[in-house]
Amino acid sequence: xxxxxxxxxxxxxxxxxxxxxxxxxxxxxxxxxxxxxxxxxxxxxxxxxxxxxxxxxxxxxxxxxxxxxxxxxxxxxxxxxxxxxx
Numbered sequence: 001x002x003x004x005x006x007x008x009x010x011x012x013x014x015x016x017x018x019x020x021x022x023x024x025x026x027x028x029x030x031x032x033x034x035x036x037x038x039x040x041x042x043x044x045x046x047x048x049x050x051x052x053x054x055x056x057x058x059x060x061x062x063x064x065x066x067x068x069x070x071x072x073x074x075x076x077x078x079x080x081x082x083x084x085x086x
Contacts, residue, residue, distance in 0.1 A: 001047045002078035005054055008040045012067035019068075023061050033080045040071075044080040 011019045024041055027034050030053055032045040043050060058070055
């Protein structure tokens with residue numbers, strides 16, 4: 001089963017930018033399709049592979065930060081090729 005996951009990492013501390021960059025770079029280094037925009041990062045792939053990977057990367061971010069939020073949306077389908085039709 002394919003999924004699309006949208007993630008926004010929000011560190012609640014002064015040195016937030018370096019942590020966001022490190023998180024995105026770890027996602028980019030994966031074997032999954034990763035797309036970014038100014039507000040979030042999307043990762044696409046097989047549910048049984050991408051979810052454990054994302055869980056591990058969130059755990060890594062949590063271990064590096066004292067105060068952090070992660071916003072996540074998940075859709076059952078790979079929407080990486082979405083093109084607006086209007």
